[in-house]
Amino acid sequence: MPQNFLKYYIHIVFCGIFLVTQAQITHPKASPFATVEQEVGLAKITVHYSRPAVRGREVFGNLVPYGRIWRVGANESTKITISSEMEVTGNVLPKGTYALYAFPKADTWEIAFHTNTTHWGDGRKNYDPSEDLFRITVIPKQIPYHQENFLIAFDFITHNSLQMQLTWANTQVVIPFSVHTEKQMDAEITKQITENPTAQTYYEAARYLQEQQKDFERALGYLNKALELGGDTYYFHRVKSLVEAELGDYESAIKSAKKSKELAAKEGKDEFVRMNRANINQWSVLLKEH
Structure with missing residues (x-):
């Protein structure tokens, strides 16, 4: 094949490939x-x-x-x-x-x-x-x-x-x-509390138990430990009040809710002030009934 013809052939093939490539259009899909x-x-x-x-x-x-x-x-x-x-x-x-x-x-x-x-x-x-x-x-x-x-x-x-x-x-x-969250969480709580627990560790373990509506006595123990290590916070006392109410100790629950409301008000946490106030009213009624 003559050299000039070969060069022309290669040029035509290359241009054809280039044009086909350039002709591909990106378009919106009918089913995104x-x-x-x-x-x-x-x-x-x-x-x-x-x-x-x-x-x-x-x-x-x-x-x-x-x-x-x-x-x-x-x-x-x-x-x-x-x-x-x-x-x-x-x-x-x-x-x-x-x-x-x-x-x-x-x-x-x-x-x-x-x-x-x-x-x-x-x-x-x-x-x-x-x-x-x-x-x-x-x-x-x-x-x-x-x-x-x-x-x-x-x-x-x-x-x-x-x-x-x-x-x-x-x-x-x-x-x-x-x-299998319950099994995973039980293992995670045991691991974290055994290794190097902080106030937050105890609080998060107690909050999980409270949300799951289980082991309230254990949750209360964790919350007392959280308060011992971390001091007073509105959210520690908030969850403690919910756990105490589940245990039927409305007097302690009201006390914890009042403390949580006081601390929340100082930090401008209006939603926690309202939630605690509502619970105090609710538990006060239940305390009188008991």
């Missing part, structure tokens, strides 16, 4: 990508998914056919990552990342937590049910409002559980998660 993160107890759930819109179409049973795998969104498969072991309706979900798939029907859905996260979309013929970690069955419900873009959200969040809600058009399904 979204990420939702939610803490629950000491753990975190992260979901990456895309949000298709209804756009006047019939969704379930039509756009999303019944009885066929759905990627729970659009574009690539929906991914869910959990930072520590959880349970879903009694099934153990180890720490890690999973593809989330659904098999909708008119009256029930199957939700699959799938270990193969490499498939694009629903995987189609490459999807292998044996790679499901497990499946659960959930009941879809009709909601009294219209959700235009597919939405994954979390609600009913406690230290130990939450609900993941999949909502689109007028349909919603709920997936319940539970975490």
Whole structure:
């Protein structure tokens, strides 16, 4: 091949490649990508998914056919990552990342937590049910409002559980998660109090027990230790009053609440002044009844 022709050929090929590359246009996606993160107890759930819109179409049973795998969104498969072991309706979900798939029907859905996260979309013929970690069955419900873009959200969040809600058009399904926060917290409290506890250590341990409505005697011991090491603070006395009231010692609870109110007023914490005042009135009534 003549040298001049070779140079011309290379030039034409290069220009063609350049023009093809330059012709690629970045455009907005019809189903925009979204990420939702939610803490629950000491753990975190992260979901990456895309949000298709209804756009006047019939969704379930039509756009999303019944009885066929759905990627729970659009574009690539929906991914869910959990930072520590959880349970879903009694099934153990180890720490890690999973593809989330659904098999909708008119009256029930199957939700699959799938270990193969490499498939694009629903995987189609490459999807292998044996790679499901497990499946659960959930009941879809009709909601009294219209959700235009597919939405994954979390609600009913406690230290130990939450609900993941999949909502689109007028349909919603709920997936319940539970975490082992109590076991983790008991270990954490023991570790921190054994190693090098501070006033804040004792306070946070007591506050957790008070919020969980458990071990009030132990919580009171921790609060007394917090006050011994850290001195008077409105929030130490505030939680102490709540614990004493749970133990039925309304006289001590009122005394602690008055101290908390006094200290909160000095720091301009009006909300704590109001909360303490309300509790003092409530416990004064209960004290008279006893």
